[in-house]
Amino acid sequence: MVLRLVLSLSLGSRRGRSSMHDDSPGLFEMPGYQKMHGRFEPARLTQARVRAAMSKAQLAGIAGVSAAAIGQYEAGINMPRTDVLDRLADALDVQPGFFGVGRPLARFETVNAHFRSLRSARVSDRQKALATATLVWELTFALERYVRLPVVDLPEVSPGTTPAEAAALLRRHWSLPGGPVKHLVATAEAHGIVVSVRPDGEIDDVDAFSAVIVDRPILLTTPRRSGKVFPHRFSVAHEIGHLLLHGDTEEYSAGIEKEADEFAAAFLTPASAMDSFLPQRLDLAALDRLGRTWGVSPHSLVRRMVERGRTTESSARRAYQRLAMTEDPEADPTTAYPGEVPTLLKKAAELAADQGAGAPVLAEHLKITPRQLRELLGEPDQRPRLRLVVGG
Incomplete structure (x- = not known):
């Protein structure tokens, strides 16, 4: 049976909203950059530069200033002249007004996030991912001027709760039946978690990560995780485990990652149910059929068999080798499972457009280009970006 979930998106009234969403003048609007003396926000320059994966020296070369000047701008020691601001905006593909104060800002250096592949990811890659996440959050904030997004609906998890107990708690809280979790991403979105698959090449080295920004869970994945549906589902469940179990934990550890993996396995394949469905002996064909029903990989079911005492570690290692030899790298693309996209x-953007707030309006709210806005929405602009060359 295919379970279809309809997200609880509705047109948001512009009256009776919380102070965070009211229509008080000047929340997103700011004076033209010609009047920005004293209204330059240094953190905005850092956010845009880091998201563009530029060093201070690289940006300085394009903007025609020194790397030290960029450092002084970001430290709030000096402010760029308007002509320099123009060049900075052009180099970073934002509007000059992006660097102004007066709009909601989540400083990415203060965001507590959980990354996959943290050991191999460079600091610059993690910072770029965080800068992207903060911009995704700003997009949700802008959208909520026109559209009421689903309320965040995650249960409180008491200290000392095991991953399996937290997984069972979430299933009860979301009123999920005891069988397979159909359409995991759609289910997460319906409960207020913003999920975004970033374009290939943008933040690949972090695989996936999650963060809570001003009470809104943001979960980002990359094609390296989302290209195949089973790893994608497991990664999403893994990150939900972090949100529930490790919200106040800032340091990475192998133990924390293991707990998130245990949560994902328990959430997607509860032990009580698996005891009834797992074969009595290691049978890869049977595990493949079972995995397609439960939306998990045969690899994870082999691990489940070890945990439930149905096979040995040595047999599992041989099974992993056989699976690696027979795996089709093009099989099971996520796009074949619409509930996981x-x-x-x-x-929300479509509903906002119905209210007259199409891509140009949203881009103006965020002070970015329509091209960047489409990318944030998961609609990359395939057209080449052209620059005017002066002189020569």
């Missing part, structure tokens, strides 16, 4: 932001 994020749609929350796109649907």
Whole structure:
């Protein structure tokens, strides 16, 4: 049976909203950059530069200033002249007004996030991912001027709760039946978690990560995790485990990652149910059929068999080798499972457009280009970006 979930998106009233969403003048609007003396926000320059994966020296070369000047701008020691601001904006593909104060800002250096592949990811890659996440959050904030997004609906998990107990708690809280979790991403979005698959090459080295920004869970994945549906589902469940179990934990550890993996396995394949469905002996064909029903890989079911005492570690290692030899790298693309493709932001943008707030309006709210806005919504602009060359 295919379970279809309809996200609880509705047109948001512009009256009776919380102070965070009211229509008080000047929340997103700011004076033209010609009047920005004293209204330059240094953190905005850092956010845009880091997201563009530029060093201070690289940006300085394009903007025609010194790397020390960029450092002084970001430290708030000096402010760029308007002509320099123009060049900075052009280099970073934002509007000059992006660097102004007066708009909601989540400083990415203060965001507590959980990354996959943290050991191999460079600091610059993690910072770029965080800068992207903060911009995704700003997009949700802008959308909520026109659209009421699903309320965040995650249960409180008491200290000392095991991953399996937390997984069972979430299933009860979300009123999920005891069988397979159909359409995991759609289910997460329906409960207020913003999920975004970033374009190939943008933040690949972090695989996936999650963060809570001003009470809104943001979960980002990359094609390296989302290209195949089973690893994608497991990664999403893994990150939900972090959100529940490790919200106040700032340091990476192998133990924390193991707990998130245990949560994902328990959430997607509860032990009580697996005891009834797992074969009595290691049978890869049977595990493949079972995995397609439960939306998990045969690899994870082999691990489940070890945990439930149905096979040995040595037999599992041989099974992993056989699976690696027979695996089709093109099989099971996520796009074949529409319930695992994020749609929350796109649907919200469509509703906002119906209210006269199309891509140009949203881009103006965020002070970015329409091109960047489409990328945030998961609609990369395939057209080449052209620059005017002066002189020569």
